[in-house]
Amino acid sequence: MSTVNIVDRPALFAGLYRELELDPKETAVVAVDMHRGHLDMDVATMPATPEDAVRVIANAEAALDYARAKGVPVIHVILVYRKLPGIGSEGMVSPFWQAMHAAMREEDRLVPGRASTVREHNIEGTPGTEIIPELLRKGDYVIDNKKRLDCFYGTDLRFLLDTLGVKNVVLMGINTNTCVLNTAFTAFNFDYRVVVLSDCVASMYGEDLHVLGLQNVARCLGWVINNEQFFEKLDAGAAGAKR
Amino acid sequence: MSTVNIVDRPALFAGLYRELELDPKETAVVAVDMHRGHLDMDVATMPATPEDAVRVIANAEAALDYARAKGVPVIHVILVYRKLPGIGSEGMVSPFWQAMHAAMREEDRLVPGRASTVREHNIEGTPGTEIIPELLRKGDYVIDNKKRLDCFYGTDLRFLLDTLGVKNVVLMGINTNTCVLNTAFTAFNFDYRVVVLSDCVASMYGEDLHVLGLQNVARCLGWVINNEQFFEKLDAGAAGAKR
């Protein structure tokens, strides 16, 4: 099971891309867990690779600035755990994460090859819960009570999107194959148009699952585009033109 | 992007496997879209490969028989679409599926290389909506109002699981990387223990997304085991022993 050949579908992707329209008035960017707990190597408890952190922060800053300039709202959704007496982190109620902590050893971590922990991840009041400063601007919305992988679960994200009149949900953030993918699934299920920005996502679990996450979205439930394509679609949408 | 190297994690998987306990009294099998619309080549509108259909039906029959014999409830969750006046299939309200139909051509289908359609898929009253007879037994539960990818969305699955006292959700069905994976995500988010039976799942989207769907579960949110391992864990659970 060590190598997988990706099924190529260039004609289908080209056709789908032609169908994509992004009217800025009906679009929002949802930035998923763009916090120091993933992206600041000094404090991260579930770190992306340093290279990915640099790449994603730079690209996300550009994408968010472009979006804001077109009047597209930016919604940050951030995981924050309470520390409960006698229980510890809210994360540790999960039976899988309990098993992960019981099973993993120093040389064999949740994040391959890097120190990582659910138990201490993004506890209320710790630096990990801070949004990367370059990505946060006045006027952005912040939802900071995400508890598991899906940005919609236990939050008012759907309410906010509908209140803002959003039909197109543009996703960026960490991890491509977990929180971004899970949120893409739910956004699809709720009949939003789902877009993932490939320049602005990464996975701490490995390049393979990053690629999977993108392929899974592109072939089954939405659009995967890079920053340049995102800007093109926003320009076209603002001009009211279909290309 | 044509080849992906899978990150190998045998030590972690071995450790997680040791942590897995399946008490039959707290376990249910959820069979996802095991209907003729995916698995009967004569009528399928979103067909798995013929080889996968044979493999999955045979293995699922064995797994379900074993589970029932241990007192484990079996819950079939099936997608069925109403046909609405002036709208057509409920499926076609999805903006991605609309775009897919607009973009795809005869030689470039939703299911690579095989005739396939969302528009005519599993309309109420059509043969595609029938559960594969070998997999359905008296005493099984049937939930037949799934509308999108997540078995929990718009259904009473969570209510039924909790009413039955279920803590462990064992998944099988079609497709590994969409409905099974999306349901695994939600079951994880609801703090169930999530197990996917690798012998009893397949993907019409390609072997790559099948493999990566399993990797995604095994490394990020649950357990992927084969039938033999499932039987071993049920035996151990029934004996009240941890192995």
Added chain:
Amino acid sequence: MSTVNIVDRPALFAGLYRELELDPKETAVVAVDMHRGHLDMDVATMPATPEDAVRVIANAEAALDYARAKGVPVIHVILVYRKLPGIGSEGMVSPFWQAMHAAMREEDRLVPGRASTVREHNIEGTPGTEIIPELLRKGDYVIDNKKRLDCFYGTDLRFLLDTLGVKNVVLMGINTNTCVLNTAFTAFNFDYRVVVLSDCVASMYGEDLHVLGLQNVARCLGWVINNEQFFEKLDAGAAGAKR
């Protein structure tokens, strides 16, 4: 606590009535638990009064016929309980209903003065689960997996309403102060316009709670109108006129 004076708000109600518009294209009627388990005295296990049953069935038939003639979809939502091995009715998992059964005596029932039971209410396959025939027509939608008081909980009602483009939810059924009121609350929370048809609702719990249910809707979350007003608003809505 034996008598309550209702706060009169005629001027406010008149003003709210003027604001109400019901475009048939954006309206649906949701008929709540209009089944024999409440309304057919021969089989009902949670019976309305015989007088209420006659009144509600006659008025509901008229309202539904009028609505269908205007192209307004009719959605029946019905409570049906599975009987689970070792558990009995799904209803009996509820701690309140368990306590109710433990506490109530022959002369002191759930429904004051009339034989009534949760334990045997609307079990799958029993006559109580049948929709009153006068109220069911070809082309109506039926959702039959309601499990508690809220028609939205564990069902695809929200999905169906949104798929049909509905913005106005018109409620009728049993009981005014439980399933109708709970569904009104949730429809309000989801930002639908909520209308309750006073001629087509009743409560088995007593006239006081019927009145409460209506007052609570009219003063806090929606509109309570009679059949005549409903027809007037549908006519005006069809004509595209605001009155």
Added chain:
Amino acid sequence: MSTVNIVDRPALFAGLYRELELDPKETAVVAVDMHRGHLDMDVATMPATPEDAVRVIANAEAALDYARAKGVPVIHVILVYRKLPGIGSEGMVSPFWQAMHAAMREEDRLVPGRASTVREHNIEGTPGTEIIPELLRKGDYVIDNKKRLDCFYGTDLRFLLDTLGVKNVVLMGINTNTCVLNTAFTAFNFDYRVVVLSDCVASMYGEDLHVLGLQNVARCLGWVINNEQFFEKLDAGAAGAKR
């Protein structure tokens, strides 16, 4: 419709009371909208009566202190509205509240006889969103993204209750017949045991809807008890004794 006779059910209530057990380890108090926007006459935009505010604050302080001393967690759930560009308060997306503002006049307000407004109610950053200081202690939980009437809608309340192992939800707050009643309905639907503390609730809509809200809970979905009874049940639950 000016007077309503309450159906008396003393024998049933006595029987239900005997069935009620409140083990502090499985109990939480949910304080609903105990903020200055309802209870501080200097800033309230949806004010309770001054007398009710005094009564509810004093009784709630006593009940919360007693509960905390028994180890019962206290969860405050508070409505807070964002102010959105071009939209205003998130509250004003509701079609009923839009109609209410269009219909109501100076002498005929949402809250009978008192200045009141949805439009300016509990906007982010305003004093109305502050929890009444006497009721908030270190160690309490605060959920401050409630948007409509149901404390469960768009919040992580259910997640928190389940993480804490709660089976009994004890409600207090404002208003008896809207947010408290709606939350009671949903807690019932989720199979929690529902208790409302009659000494610690009030309604700005009028005494009639307060009384009928309590009747609705007590006869259809849960328990209505006063502070003294609450303390008695907590003592008995702590002692592991059923009385």
